[in-house]
Amino acid sequence: MSLKTFRGGIHPPENKEPTRDLPIEHVPAPTSVVIHLTQAIGAQNQPLVKVGDRVVKGQMIGDVQACPAAAVHASITGIVKKIEPAPQSNLKDGMAVFIEADGTDETAYMAPLDAFACSREEAIKRLRNAGIVGMGGASFPTDVKLAPPADKPIDTIIANGAECEPYLTIDYRTMMESPADVVEGLAIAAHIVGAKKAYVAIESNKADALPVIEKQFAEHNHGILMGTIIAATKYPEGGEKMLIKAITGREVPSKGLPFDIGVICQNIGTLKAIKEAFVDGKPLIERGFTVSGGACRTPKNLYAPIGTVIADLIPGVIQISDNVRKVIFGGPMMGVAVPTLQTPVAKGTSGVLFFTATESKQYEERLCIRCGRCADACPAQLMPMLLNAALLSDDVNHADAIGLIDCFECGACSYVCPARIPLTQRFKLGKDLLHNQRAKEARHGK
Amino acid sequence: MENKTMKLVLSGAPHFVTGNDIQKTMGMVIIALLPALAGGVYFFGPRALLVTAASVVSAVAAEFLFRKALRRETHVTDLSAVVTGMLLALILPVSSPLWMAAVGSAFAIVVAKELFGGLGGNFANPALVGRAVLLMSWPAFMTRWSPSLHAAAVDATTTATPLGILKLGGTITDVIKSVGASGKSALYLQMFLGNRAGCIGETSGLLLLLGAAFLVVTRVIDLRTPVAMVAATFAASWLFGQDPVFSVLAGGILLGAFFMATDYVTTPVTPIGKWAFGIGAGLMTVLIRQLGNFPEGVTYGILLMNVVVPYLDKIIPRKFGFVKPRKVNA
Numbered sequence: 001m002s003l004k005t006f007r008g009g010i011h012p013p014e015n016k017e018p019t020r021d022l023p024i025e026h027v028p029a030p031t032s033v034v035i036h037l038t039q040a041i042g043a044q045n046q047p048l049v050k051v052g053d054r055v056v057k058g059q060m061i062g063d064v065q066a067c068p069a070a071a072v073h074a075s076i077t078g079i080v081k082k083i084e085p086a087p088q089s090n091l092k093d094g095m096a097v098f099i100e101a102d103g104t105d106e107t108a109y110m111a112p113l114d115a116f117a118c119s120r121e122e123a124i125k126r127l128r129n130a131g132i133v134g135m136g137g138a139s140f141p142t143d144v145k146l147a148p149p150a151d152k153p154i155d156t157i158i159a160n161g162a163e164c165e166p167y168l169t170i171d172y173r174t175m176m177e178s179p180a181d182v183v184e185g186l187a188i189a190a191h192i193v194g195a196k197k198a199y200v201a202i203e204s205n206k207a208d209a210l211p212v213i214e215k216q217f218a219e220h221n222h223g224i225l226m227g228t229i230i231a232a233t234k235y236p237e238g239g240e241k242m243l244i245k246a247i248t249g250r251e252v253p254s255k256g257l258p259f260d261i262g263v264i265c266q267n268i269g270t271l272k273a274i275k276e277a278f279v280d281g282k283p284l285i286e287r288g289f290t291v292s293g294g295a296c297r298t299p300k301n302l303y304a305p306i307g308t309v310i311a312d313l314i315p316g317v318i319q320i321s322d323n324v325r326k327v328i329f330g331g332p333m334m335g336v337a338v339p340t341l342q343t344p345v346a347k348g349t350s351g352v353l354f355f356t357a358t359e360s361k362q363y364e365e366r367l368c369i370r371c372g373r374c375a376d377a378c379p380a381q382l383m384p385m386l387l388n389a390a391l392l393s394d395d396v397n398h399a400d401a402i403g404l405i406d407c408f409e410c411g412a413c414s415y416v417c418p419a420r421i422p423l424t425q426r427f428k429l430g431k432d433l434l435h436n437q438r439a440k441e442a443r444h445g446k
Numbered sequence: 447m448e449n450k451t452m453k454l455v456l457s458g459a460p461h462f463v464t465g466n467d468i469q470k471t472m473g474m475v476i477i478a479l480l481p482a483l484a485g486g487v488y489f490f491g492p493r494a495l496l497v498t499a500a501s502v503v504s505a506v507a508a509e510f511l512f513r514k515a516l517r518r519e520t521h522v523t524d525l526s527a528v529v530t531g532m533l534l535a536l537i538l539p540v541s542s543p544l545w546m547a548a549v550g551s552a553f554a555i556v557v558a559k560e561l562f563g564g565l566g567g568n569f570a571n572p573a574l575v576g577r578a579v580l581l582m583s584w585p586a587f588m589t590r591w592s593p594s595l596h597a598a599a600v601d602a603t604t605t606a607t608p609l610g611i612l613k614l615g616g617t618i619t620d621v622i623k624s625v626g627a628s629g630k631s632a633l634y635l636q637m638f639l640g641n642r643a644g645c646i647g648e649t650s651g652l653l654l655l656l657g658a659a660f661l662v663v664t665r666v667i668d669l670r671t672p673v674a675m676v677a678a679t680f681a682a683s684w685l686f687g688q689d690p691v692f693s694v695l696a697g698g699i700l701l702g703a704f705f706m707a708t709d710y711v712t713t714p715v716t717p718i719g720k721w722a723f724g725i726g727a728g729l730m731t732v733l734i735r736q737l738g739n740f741p742e743g744v745t746y747g748i749l750l751m752n753v754v755v756p757y758l759d760k761i762i763p764r765k766f767g768f769v770k771p772r773k774v775n776a
Contacts, residue, residue, distance in 0.1 A: 007766075012462050166462065241767065254767040326455045332462040339456055353461075360455045364519070367566025369468060371710045372668065380766045385715055386759060403765045411460030418467045419566065425458030 003204055005232035006242040008379040010412045012166050012235055012333070014205060015292070018299035020169045024177060024288050026303045027317050029101065033076050033307030034086050034344040035061065036096045040133040041140045042068035047097060053080045056108040058283055060129070061097050068144040070347075071131040075285035075305035078102045087343045089329035089336055096344070099307070110281035115188040116222055123192050123278075130277035131284045131347070136160065136238070136267035137330050139348035142274065145266075146192045148259035155262045157195040158247060159186045159271055161202040161209065162231060162238030165331025167292045168351045171268040173301045174288055175202075175209040178272055183216040183226070185271030188278055190224045193264055197225045201247055203233040235333060236410040240265045242379050254406050269350070284347055293353035295324035304345055310352055311341035318352075326360035328353040333411040363420035374413035374423060380406045384413040384423045391430045396437055399430055407431070468565070472525035474666045478657035479532050479705065485653040486646035489594040490540035494646045497547050498535035504548035505531030508555040513564070526565045530554055533573035533705060536647025537698060537745070538580070541590050541604075550576040570752040571712045574745050581745070591643040597625055607643045608696045613741035618689055630689075637695040648698040658704035671713060672703035674724025675731075679703075682732035699731065702744035712752045719758030727751045 037045040043066035049055055055074040062072040078101040086096035113126050127143035134140045148154060159182065163171040175182055182200070190198040198221075200213050210228045217226045231237050231246045241252045243265060250261040258264055266274075269287060276282040285306055292299040297319040304313070310327070314320060328335040329349050345352075374384035382403045390399040404427060413423040486494035509527040513520045531551045538547055554576030562568045581588045593605040606614065608621045618630065625642050627633040636642060640650025647654075661667040676694055683693035694700070707713055707727050714723050727747045734743025 010464075012464070245766075251767045253769045254765060256767065324452070324454075326457070326461065328461055330459075333460040335459055335461065337454070337456045337459075337461065339454055341452070355461065360457075360461070362455070362457065363463070366468060366521070366524075367563060369471075369566045369710045370713075370715050371471065372715050375715060381763065382765060383715060383762055386762065402762055406765055406767070409459070411462075414460050415462055416464050416466070418464075418471055420463065420467065422458055424460060428458065 003230055003232035004246040005234055005237065006245045006379055008377055008381060008412070009234040009236065009242070010377050010415055011233075012415060014233070015166045016169050016172075016205070019167075019290050019292050019301055020172060022169075022173075022300050024170070024173050024301040024303050025317075027308065027313060029105070030076065030305060030308050030312055032078075032081075032098065032100045032309075032312070033305055034096045034098050034309055035072055035075060035307035036086065036088050036094045036344070036346060037062035037072060038069075038094050039072055039139060039306075039347045040068065040070035040131075041138065042066065042070070042144075045069060045072060047083055047095070049080050049083075049097065051080050051082055054078070054102070055080060055099060056106050058108040058110075058285060060131075060283070068141040070133045070139075070141040070143075071129060071283070072306075073131055073283040073285050074099055075307050076101045077104050077106045087338065087340050089338055089343050089346050089349060091336060091338070096307075110277075110283070112281045113278050115278045116191055120192060123188075126277055127274065129283070130273070132270065132273050132277055133284065133347050134267055135269035135273065135287060135347060135350065137334060137348050137350055139346075142266075142270060145264065146189060148193065148264070152259045153262060154193040154195045154259060154264055156197045156199065156248060156264075157186065157190045157193060158243060158263065158265045159198070159200040159268060160238055160240070160243055160265045161200055161206065161268050162243055163206065163268075164203060164233075164235045164238040165333055165335075165351070166235075167353055168290045168331050170288045170290045170301050170350055172206050172209055174268050174272055175200075175206075176212055179212045179216045180220060181272040181275045182268055183213060183220040184279065185273070185275035186226070186266070187220055187222040187224055188274050189264070189266055189271060191222060195224070195264070197227070199227050199229050199247060201229045201231055201243055203237050204230050205233040235412060236379055239379060239408060239410055241408070254403075287345065287347065287349065289345065289349050290351040291318050291353075292351065293328070294356040294359045295321045295354040297321055306345060306347055308345045309342055310345070314341065320354045321356070323356045324354045325357045326355040328355065333415070334409065365421050366419035368421060369419055371418060373416040373418065377412040377416045379410060379412060380408060382406060384427075387430070388421060388423055388426060391426050396430060396434045400434055404430055404434060468524045468526065471666055472529050474661060474664055475529050475705075476525060476532065478661045478666075479529075479536065479647070481653035481656045482536055482647035482650060482701065483532065485640050485650040486536065486540065489596060489640055489649060490592055490646060491595055494535075494540050496544060497538055497540060497542050497646060498532060500544040501535035501538070501547040501551040502528055502531030505534070505551040505555050508552040509560065512556050512560045521564065524565065527555055530559070530572045530576075534576045536701060537573065537577050537645045539588065539590055540592050540646050542587055546580060546584055546587055550580040553579050566711055568711055569755070570749055571706050571709050574706060574749050574752075577745050578749060593643050594625075594641045594649070596641050597643075605643045607741065608637065608692070609735065609741040613735075618692060621692075634691055634695060637692070645698060645701075648701040651695055651700050654700045654704060661704075661708075667704070667708040668720060670717065670720040671707045671724040671727075674721045675699070675703040675707050675728040678725040678728025679732055682729050683735075686732065686736050688736075693732070693735075697731075697735070697742040698744040699728075702727070702731070702748055706744075706748050707751075712755065714755050714758040716759050716761050717763055718761040719755070722758050722761075723751050723755070726754070
């Protein structure tokens, strides 16, 4: 049987064995957290608390009247010690609220809300107030994602359990350990957007999660047609556009969004968070993530309050070896290398990887030999070698003409490049150059 | 825990890379060329190895010394100079003076490759440039052919290649006689096995295809260009009233199609471009054979197509999610 998939893609080592069978471990309550005010794509939040205030776990501490944006909440109960910039996993050092625990476990959750009885507006507002964002890494506000324009009806919603990034196993563990929460969250999301069909999609290397999920359908489907789908194990199968293509055969149009073709994708962790926001009234203040990598002596799946500083988990929870040379927030393909262990876990942190010197090896960039492997690997079916040539000659307009913006930075081209050209990085930079140039042209009324 | 002395590497994603680098790719090509080289030794004697050694050593030395002289990082370990040296040797007559092979590959490396920035910067296939220069500079050496040691009728120290016989007004029957075959199908077989006069590595279709199959299976080369080139040669020579099977087996079509027209740097990267390149190279080769002064045209056929690669690379394939702009009318 040939599995559903997309064209292109790569097969990097999966490296999931160290953690795939380890149950998610709750970290001991941290004595302090650093919660960045803005953790979602969109507007900058303003603090709702002052230094010296006592905040309660679940209390909203940052928000803004703008869209898209997502509120942030205190993840522990304690005193606000300071509000100042702190290292962030997106390397932007945004404003953060430092909270010191006072040892009580008081909570301030919202009242439960029946998603199937309340109005659509109320449901969207709940997502907004619970600060739910896409937890696969993009951190796009879920309330915006689940409220597509009225002229874009949604017929299908997909729970994205592909987890195609090497090392990461947190979505798989969440499906194995909290299948009811995931399916309930999927039903709620499907109900909010009015989708008739809902699928849970996984890569073939996680096939044993499917029976576990399917067992929950009878009790939690809320009348929505639910099914599971196995897609091929291939990177980036979990890329939203790739997964939609694999499962529905529909292609998200260039520069378009999934809702343009009636589909919405949701990350597994996000679905669990959606369920908790409605059923338990709990905002997004904790999340699971995988800790792994060659320099991590204790690979595991953890569940920790948002704002937990990684350095605080060492060595109590995580032990790392002396030869650690790189710390990555996210997976090895799309994650961000951070400069300090003082970086806190954010809503979009799906993993923290510790790489050894060997794993962090830097290569000399050679001239492109035009072997074409990048074009074979590119899931967006671009010609990365031609984009590279255009950008090296500072021709952003030509790069734009041959699809620079369609690159979603999955990293497959850089992975296969025998000349070790940092293609993905160059395209990110190229996009910035292009945006700047377009902005300049707009200013000059061109 | 805060380890003050910890030094962390910062780099853009991805943080993962395949082990398959330029050196491995070139190594595969070298392996794929070994059967043809072995065939050259079998059909033309151990001197084939000497010519190859001279060419390879000169290519590697030229690259090393040139980059040293320019105080640039040397890249000889990527093995691309070895590939160029081998390829050039395989398209030389076995009787080539060793100094000529060395001059040819040094020219190929320095002028055709390094002056354009090294591997990846060159626009023309270095080995073919080397051969073209030798053909212009020492035509006598470049057209002095030794018969195969295993040909039925070996009574001369020099002979003509099958294509050379045709160029001088001979017919297929003369070619059959020259290799001592019993008939047309015996001629085809003998040519396919490589038992004929020609360059060191070009004669055996069997051994070339064996090497090419290895590169196809290991996904080093793409079949589009070679298939197009062979098909175009077949069709065009047939239109000119030639024996199409003979035309494909004669000269350097198979070596050119599978090892020169698949050179990454100097051929198109776009799918349609690859087809067009192969068809163009096949057509040019046949035109040169039919209408030109030389009996063989693979070298110039491919070199001419190398020049138009930037244009062929403009035909980019459909992007994911690309929607044809709809005409706006009321």
